[in-house]
């Protein structure tokens with residue numbers, strides 16, 4: 033991790049611990065309330081806990097070292113918060129699925145403000161279930177089928193724009209691709225003016241999301257908040273146009289606008305725009321990181337690439353050398369490529385862990401998780417546990433010929449907040465890979481090892497690469 037990022041974290045931490053110290057004192061567990069002990073582990077230095085250790089090295093090494101030392105449940109103190117880390121499938125299921133009501137989602141206020149406080153991620157209970165039904169409905173296989181031709185067109189146009197041999201930043205280009213697919217699933221075929229406007233302002237929000245949260249004119253964070261306001265205005269303009277023209281669409285915006293509960297209550301404009309922007313946010317960097325890793329894995333292993341090519345070429349021939357478009361049925365019948373995607377999701381584990389907060393004192397397996405403590409299910413450690421995945425450092429898609437044991441494979445999370453976009457994400461990966469391997473070749477430029485965090489792990493420098501169209505070498 034870059035030294036500047038570490039310094040920023042220390043400053044954030046210092047300020048947040050100073051301001052939260054009285055609150056943390058209140059959180060101190062009253063040992064008389066439940067006769068259980070805290071999990072093993074260390075809380076590090078006063079105030080800063082173990083934040084420096086976590087952010088000055090690969091976070092995966094930090095967690096793996098702890099797990100070796102203390103076992104699958106251990107305590108720590110990071111970013112000003114006492115935490116319990118969970119690296120077992122059972123504990124993860126307990127927190128995210130079977131006892132999810134005891135743990136609430138928790139995000140820094142600055143991030144909540146940037147996405148919008150009414151967005152699905154931040155909620156529990158009835159409001160959350162209502163939103164989830166709407167989002168899941170719109171991203172269900174039935175709705176996704178209709179998107180295949182448009183996603184295919186976006187993929188072909190993206191690949192054509194890269195071909196020609198100039199070096200591109202694969203991650204940045206994948207971000208543009210996943211954003212366009214996100215826009216499609218949210219707004220259907222949106223006109224160019226609104227699309228460009230959304231893109232421009234979203235880019236500013238994206239830059240500010242991980243910046244130091246000082247709301248002073250001139251800072252990246254302040255600029256991002258202003259752009260965030262403009263995003264809401266653009267969504268409102270689109271809603272207004274739809275209402276004017278009495279357009280009833282079946283996309284996510286349509287689902288939100290048509291919603292009415294049994295008492296006749298509808299979603300407010302703010303609730304709609306926070307959730308639209310939230311979904312665009314959830315869909316972009318995640319999908320782009322996994323796509324970038326998948327391209328790297330394919331590039332680094334010629335045999336793997338040949339096997340994917342063989343499967344995709346057969347479909348290409350079936351479609352008369354690509355003259356006919358891909359069908360929904362074909363995207364559902366790419367077993368080898370599908371396993372490559374699952375293995376890429378496991379290997380890269382781009383969401384290494386998630387955060388929850390205990391809403392009451394909770395007992396788990398004889399240990400106490402005190403109220404107010406953060407709880408971190410460690411997906412990556414589970415995906416890289418040799419007892420659950422043999423030789424976890426080897427890229428081996430054949431391991432998915434048999435379904436993984438329950439709660440051991442969670443690239444899309446688990447339980448009530450599990451990713452509703454997982455089918456869309458896999459579908460856009462399959463479509464892009466189909467066109468990439470049947471019509472293009474690519475070469476990674478420069479050093480091919482190393483990981484960067486932004487905040488998701490991506491290959492060093494976003495995987496700079498050159499692409500060529502195989503048919504005419506351009």
Ligand code: HEM
Pocket residue numbers: 152153154164167171214217310311314315316318319322382383386387442443444445446448449450451452453454456457
């Ligand atoms: C490969 C790509 C993706 C990965 C790895 C991924 C991963 C995840 C994970 C792990 C969660 C759960 C987080 C938690 O429990 O705290 C999540 C939630 C979510 N994801 Fe995804 N995601 C991806 C793509 C997408 C796409 C394409 C969409 C939408 C079009 C989407 C929409 C959402 C939403 C709305 C939530 C919040 C659900 C809730 O709180 O109920 N994701 N995602």
